[in-house]
Amino acid sequence: MPSTSPESSRAYAIAGALLFSGMGAFLFQARALDPEFSASAAGLARVLLNTLIAFIPLAALSSQSKPADASQARAVRSGLLLWGACGGATLITYNASILEIGMGRASFLQSSQTIFIALLSPFLARQKIHGWAWLSLAGSCIGLSFFQHGSASSGASALGQILAIASGFFAALSYLTLARLRTRASARAVTLYWCGGVAIATLLQMPFERGAWPASMNIWFLLLLAGGLASAGNVLFSLAYQKASAIEISLISFLTPVASLSLDAVLFGIMPTQSALLGAALILASSLARKPHYLSRFFRRKAASSAG
DSSP states (O other), X not given: OOOOXXXXXXHHHHHXXXXXXXXXXXXXXXXXXXTTBOHHHHHHHHHHHIIIIIIHHHHHHXXXXXXXXXXXXXXXXXXXXXXXXXXXXXXXXXXXXXXXXOHHHHHHHHTTHHHHHHHHIXXXXXXXXXXXXXXXXXXXXXXXXXXXXXXXXXXXXXXXHHHHHXXXXXXXXHHHHHHHHGGGSOHHHHHXXXXXXXXXXXXXXXXXXXXXXXXXXXXXXXXXXXXXXXXXXXXXXXXXXXXXXXXXXXXXXXXXXXXXXXXXXXXXXXXXXXXXXXXXXXXXXXXXXXXXXXXXXHHHHHHHHHHO
16 A cells, blocks of 8 residues: 655655656657658557556556445546546646647646646635745746746747647546545546546547658657656656645646756757756756745654654
């Protein structure tokens, strides 16, 4: 049984953010080798890897939680359906925005999910947003603006930008649904409904695709690697959102572009600008900031261990 401590939840989220940055690196490489491949190909790879490395192992290793009564069972089922539907909507709008404005700009605008989470958490997840979270969010957004300096003029498609922001909205709804369900829904059920939502979304998207299916096995290999990292990252984020504050976990997700900056430099020789480095520093300082009482608790534990 995974730990329910805030420290463990933050560790899950940090690991998930790093895995998503790896996913982006493989997708970037695939797009560089074949700029015309269909977004549905990436979605199909994600569905396959979701099933193989996420749902099947969880189904074998975890037990199915049983709600206490019928009304609670209906509430959990409704929440899981919303989680799966929003997951599918996130995938459709994100893939469509990539076709319109490119991966970098789409990823930047989809990060609006944290703003939506901050605004909607009190209503949908019944979680109060404290002043420290607003300060951290402001710092992260300022960091992102530096991070993306010079790229705002790219991606002139208004439709593409709307789709990317819509993807952020649906992502926020899906994670807030998990935050409200907490641990009443098992990891197996959460992963099953997510796989179903993404699979249905991919099938619905296919008839409207403009790209072609990859002809090279190398491209499929890269897409499968990306799908595997994304699937593992999604499981970790799902666990984190069920056990910790939604805004806190969402702020940690800003680490993904920072890690991607390092991967771009190491793997592709794309060196960051001074503006990007400043933005990365602001994002790190803001996204990893914590409530003041966490710090005091940390120092109290240190003092107690020294005294002992």
